[in-house]
Amino acid sequence: MTSTTITVNGRAVTADVEPRLSLADFLREHEGLTGTHTACEHGVCGACTIMLDGRPARSCITLAVAAHGTDVRTVEGWDGDGTMATIRDCFRKAHAVQCGYCTPGMLATAYDIVTRLPGADRDRIRLELSGNLCRCTGYIGIVDAIETAIAEIEGGS
């Protein structure tokens, strides 16, 4: 067992874990934060994407022990964040959520697109979403939602 200390949604957590435990399993099974979903578990599908030190990262191929000292934000940890509130609202209005399995990862990536690439057009949004798979929506609603979120945040509404 190895000790790891990770700030999860603003709260420092220290635990002794097996080195082979992924950050995704740590969040789900040790912290009860089941909003982080695992699907492919080899970094391709994007369902497990969380924010690590403010940047999107794959929690399925990051070891919990290797996340020692980092700041992690999961889908449960966005209370009070106006940008994420806008993105969530746009996802709802654009029907960007169907079964919901990809949604936590989509929201993390959407947050990255909206904050890092405020000039992104639809093609760029699609390119940036290439690392998040959705088997339901056909992506159109998700692209619409992110495009609208960028416009609303840029417009200050």
Add this chain to the structure above:
Amino acid sequence: MKPAPFDYARAESLDEAVRLLAAADGDARPLAGGQSLGPMLNLRIARPTLLVDLSPVAELREVSEDEDGVTIGASVVHSAIEDGEVPDPTAGLMRRAASGIAYRAVRNRGTVGGSLAHADPAGDWAPVMMALGASLGIRGPEGGRSVEADAFIADPLTTVLEPGEIVEAIRVPRLSSGASWGHCKLCVKPGDFAESLAVVVIDPDRDHCRVALAGPTHAPILLEEVAGTVADANGWSDALAGEIKDAAGRGIAAAGFADTGDRYAINVHSTVTVRAAREALSR
């Protein structure tokens, strides 16, 4: 938990990492960003007995610049290169290459040294570094050494690293102001590994012209005849495209880069080479 069990140690310095790897019984592997090793652990393709985590090692994230080039610490992540946080002596080639690696979430963790050391034959950095004439600084129990990028990967997933050796930094030479480059990556969807990836660097002031080619089945190669044709070229023409394509086909066959009977693969690789050359010669 998907991986087989392994032991784990955090290295605080490069010396400690080398010591931990050298002292290990069995298959010890350094862990950098884990974006290639992580999937291999989860799929149990890799079953190391010990992982030595390099992420606390600050010296592996150092970057230094001088007149002749930039030395990039092996643990610098792809997104730092993509965003221009690292000085780019290659007039945009490194930024282009970085931006095409997997997805942003992977680029935020994956490292340039880790990618090279992992040596996936379709990896993005090896052909770039080979075409640029970069070299890799390596640290091991016997001290340090330097290996040219084109001599680093011996076979798919196999490098010249000895057990216990770690890639420390990549030395990227500075292109002259008159230099140009082309970079063509063909993949099924954005972020995939390349079906074919060609990089052309032309730097007449330094008497440097190289063409590197990477693909999924063979270690990346330099196409010397194509480089000679590109170096002598004066502008772009359809005839030149044909010449380059034929020369690429000969180089691919000579290196055994694709099966001689696999006309599709040879056509894909030589066409990608032509596209990279066209970009370099059209700048």
